[in-house]
Amino acid sequence: MKNGSYYGIDFGTTNTSVFLYNYEQGKGSMGTGYGTDGKDLTPFSSCIAISKTIKNDFKFGREVKERINEYADDYQIITSFKSLLGTDREIVVNNVRYNGKALAFLFLRYVKATVDAVRPDFNEAVFSIPVDFSAKARTELLEAAEAVGIKVKGFVSESSSAYISKVTDIKAFSKVMVIDFGGGTLDLSILNLKHNQVYEDAVYGIKFGGDDIDKELALRLMPKVYPDVSFEELESRRKDKLMNEVERMKIEFSEYDDYTMTLGEGSRPVDIDYDTFSDIITPLITENVLNSILKIMEKANVSPENIDAVILAGGSSSLRPFADIILSLFGEEKIIFDDENNRYQWMVAKGAAITSAIDCDFRLGDDICILLSDDETYPILKKDINKVGDRSKPISFSLTTDSSDAHFIFTDSTGKNRYATISVNAKGYVDEKFDLLVEIGKDQIARVIIKNDYIGNGYHVKHEINKLRFYYDLKDVEE
Template structure:
């Protein structure tokens, strides 16, 4: 068990939480490192269109978004663009999602350094969505390290959230964690024993609070048209970017207010393009009419998929832990309660901080976790040849070299990677010369971002192009965690 001060960061689509955990012989205590008090950082960056202007971040943008929109390009949801090739143009400059994320994380580091001089944010544990691609994980690491934050460990968001709430769930044997944030819905189904947590299944869906904001903005746009006398009304998608951004931001405020009060939300929308200024009321009924289809079509399907991976039914789950920035929606909580009628529902007091706290606690464990399900090679006879083995290999494990020979005269060899249950993850095709004594070599490792990286090499190929190694990355692994070090 590690002792000292540990930082966890949950870089979110809408908000980013940072938690410090201090661990000593008496136990540990947590401190939420927020923006302007006990609030997560708003994941927003504003870059001036003209040279010479200052960058702006977080709540400062949120509170002055309308005024800033004339001179700044405002960027949100950068997490959704990590791992893509999308570029963002500001004046004569182009920025990648990694570069904008670096600016934001550097702002967080500088802010915490000013407001909490005793906190050292030179290293941290990071959480990531279950379905975060290998490219996205690499770019998140790059952004953090370019901001001066060394990444000590990675942990999936939903499993991290359980770490923070394990005392509430420790009496149960099977727990499902639902982490619904601004951009992703992450699920971990966990099997619990006294000193261990085993991921039976993980599942991720790219749906979050941002989808609600966008859908609500389209409905509010329709309400504005009804109140206007515009001859040729323009669809929401065809409004200029600044107007769309403004209305989505307005709808986010409406969502938060309705979620907190369960009352109608009424406010003015100012200078909304050709429609001018309008007073709009979003009723609870209208709001639920937007949210409930998303829950039925996306959230319920994701829950069913996760249960399917674990070969479980709702009645098999003892308890549900509900966390994340979108977890306080009344219709969402009602839907989950209806699915899991016999399960205990655990609602943390501050659900937006749970994942960051879990990412900090992960470092106290010290990386002591192993694969829960072997990763192997699907052979021609239908069996699975294990490469990275359950209970034996984990983060940091390296398989130096395995050799495979061809079973038939062919111009290429197909490698299918699956878990021990036969679930296919990735495929690779290796060019061959077609000799039966031809040898293809395989090496593998599991890195601290919980990705298995496999390299295939055929040294029988003479030309440089075909002799290059083929790389395969598998990011859908599940793990067993020894938590005996946590009090």
């Protein structure tokens, strides 16, 4: 590693966090997490409010989340713009169209301005993203970030980020489950450590998180606080206060056994004990979290006994009913708890920052091959040798039959796992050649270009290959 300051960004569905990792004189030290108001307190809420009547009137972050119902009359509230990246969907507000890239630009501009106020060197970062983030979504996120002045050094999966953030705690374990339980999603992965190299064996995720728990708590507890009105009848300002109060209560119950809900006029104070709280949310967690854990273990063909350690990440991981379920399934000795004041919400961004420090040295976990006519595989880029940023040498192929098109089948080294089949126009000549080039971008997407000069007019075909297997080496990673 080189001496310097490195940034990681956890670009989450519900929350976005920025983390700084410092490396000086051969030793890494944890810097600061940046979020609301640039303070190391809470991440940015991934919310945007766009005025329905006034041009270029935007509000962002926790201000929007805490006043979401109050703002709803005058602003279009957007709480899941990350899901628009890579799609053709748009949101129209005040006759202006916003796609996912435009919304990401607005939000990241706000994030950069907030962090810049305290750290003017915030110009480059590694982004953590879901494993299933499409090639188009990655490209749009990269373009939005670089348009606001954040150079994207690379991408890393959220589960790998969480893993890297706890690297000194898990180097002794070969098979590790990562459970990233955030505000909007639950993402799981099972990673395998072999000779300091980490591979993802299985991934699984669902749309369920802390926001869903907040909604259930509000609906169940509201009759106690506002006994004379229904949730639908409650005015916007009071709805916001109720949602903010249940979020605070949820956080408090991570440490305490009692909480008094006080919402001011029109409500009455209500004492809630931990058992009541647990009875409301435990069925939700059991249905969603436990079932997801069982599914990913089935996918990886492992049992709880085969898992050596479990890393918990994401803000919702601090919920005691969640921890109880994980402990009962795996046992306390296997759980890697966060040891920095329960700062689960910063773990993924922290891992992304460390990834930046090691220069995103992700290498192919398997070959990228062409399946030849005799069913043999011909490697274009090789595992262990080629990495993110590498480009193949130009390679020429010829037709084996008189055909009007050529089919290029990309596989792994076994020939069984097919990445893509690309069809290219042909003239059917015996000496007709196709020139092929493959490059792995920093977004971990392999981009293929196949040219056929016989067609003329610069004819070529482009294709993107996603979901390649990569691994990274832990020998240079230190806390």
